[in-house]
Amino acid sequence: MYKVIILGTGPAGLTAAIYLARANMKPVVIEGPEPGGQLTTTTDVENFPGFPDGILGPELMDNMRKQAERFGAEFKRGWVTDVDLSKRPFTLSVDSLGEVKAEALVISTGASAKLLGIPGEKENMGQGVSTCATCDGFFYRGKKIVVVGGGDSAMEEANFLTKFASEVTVVHRRDQLRASKIMQDRAKENPKISWAMNRIPVEVVKKAEGGVRGLKVENKETGKEEVIEADGIFVAIGHRPNTGFLKGQLKTDETGYIQVIPGTTKTNVEGVFACGDVQDHVYRQAVTAAGTGCMAAMDAEKFLEGSAAIDWSQSL
The missing domain is CATH 3.50.50.60 (FAD/NAD(P)-binding domain)
Incomplete structure (x- = not known):
């Protein structure tokens, strides 16, 4: 007792x-x-x-x-x-x-935080992979970032990360976002945000010397795999x-x-x-x-x- x-x-x-x-x-x-x-x-x-x-x-x-x-x-x-x-x-x-x-x-x-469950994700958590833009965005000043997700939290994190990053690419497995219209509009109006729709995350690609080189994705339209170059990958698919x-x-x-x-x-x-x-x-x-x-x-x-x-x- x-x-x-x-x-x-x-x-x-x-x-x-x-x-x-x-x-x-x-x-x-x-x-x-x-x-x-x-x-x-x-x-x-x-x-x-x-x-x-x-x-x-x-x-x-x-x-x-x-x-x-x-x-x-x-x-x-x-x-x-x-x-x-x-x-x-x-x-x-x-x-x-x-x-x-x-x-x-x-x-x-x-x-x-919900994770993607792909190779290289957990091993690089805190070393190029993050689930918190507010916590880690500062470390990516002038760098390229990938944000994975299509909901409000992903749009919010993508917009926030443009304060630091030179470029933010949003990766989403569908051709339509789940985010509310107002959040979509804010992200689409941001000149630093680009889009990689219909892409399924496959693997976090590491640099030989350590850290992240990019995110390997499968292009659902072509069926081929490609690597989106990035210094940091933020997973924003919810908690x-x-x-x-x-x-x-x-x-x-x-x-x-x-x-x-x-x-x-x-x-x-x-x-x-x-x-x-x-x-x-x-x-x-x-x-x-x-x-x-x-x-x-x-x-x-x-x-x-x-x-x-x-x-x-x-x-x-």
């Missing part, structure tokens, strides 16, 4: 752990097979406040973890296979721990919130992101809080995730102390 369990060890979960540990709530953090979240696949992080020269993603996450441990947060490795949120204390089934219970639960399991283990016990939107009462981290179940990318499909930044982790810790602390500051009469 624990006071509070935190699921996930990205910026949101670790910030929540720091705050709850400092409040003497003795949080237990359950980390999955990839501790540290998406930042562990990022090389240089240059937009997190406090690091004027930047910091490596894994180093930043390791520092956050050490900070949480310093204040008494306990970490346990495991994979949550089932949860029962119907009554308190909440019950969690963890493959390596068995059954554990908690009076409060902070969910910060994040969202995973998938890591909420499958909840099995519908919390209110989510149509794509699975946990819904919280605006201005809080409260879910529709009293005593359950959500923070980070698992409830944010708009910003998806380390600093915003950390901010909501702080909010979740403070909300959970008030709940555990029975403070009247927590008003569960609000509805989603």
Whole structure:
């Protein structure tokens, strides 16, 4: 039996752990097979406040973890296979721990970027392949970039990347985009954006000396393969919130992101809080995730102390 369990060890979960540990709530953090979240696949992080020269993603996450441990947060490795949120204390089934219970639960399991599943993609993640234009666009000043995708997020990332790149090529497997008309129009009016429609990504092509040379695609019209030269490849085909283990016990939107009462981290179940990318499909930044982790810790602390500051009469 624990006071509070935190699921996930990205910026949101670790910030929540720091705050709850400092409040003497003795949080237990359950980390999955990839501790540290998406930042562990990022090389240089240059937009997190406090690091004027930047910091490596894994180093930043390791520092956050050490900070949480310093204040008494306990970490346990495991994979949550089932949860029962119907009554308190909440019950969690963890493959390596068995059954554990908690009076409060902070969910910060994040969202995973959908990948193409082609050769060279995962191996070059952070070395020429990215899923976050806001995070990595700066590194491609004056260079050629490929953006893969046809939805609103792909159009948004393509437009954003033209601030840095000399040329952005949008690759889409169909002859029609899925993006809304306004997003399509913005991209088509941008002189730096070119189009490679009816192309199926086949392989990320590497340079002999390391890094990315381009994206090999199959031209659906000719049936032939061709390489689109690029220094960076941004995959923008959407994200998938890591909420499958909840099995519908919390209110989510149509794509699975946990819904919280605006201005809080409260879910529709009293005593359950959500923070980070698992409830944010708009910003998806380390600093915003950390901010909501702080909010979740403070909300959970008030709940555990029975403070009247927590008003569960609000509805989603």
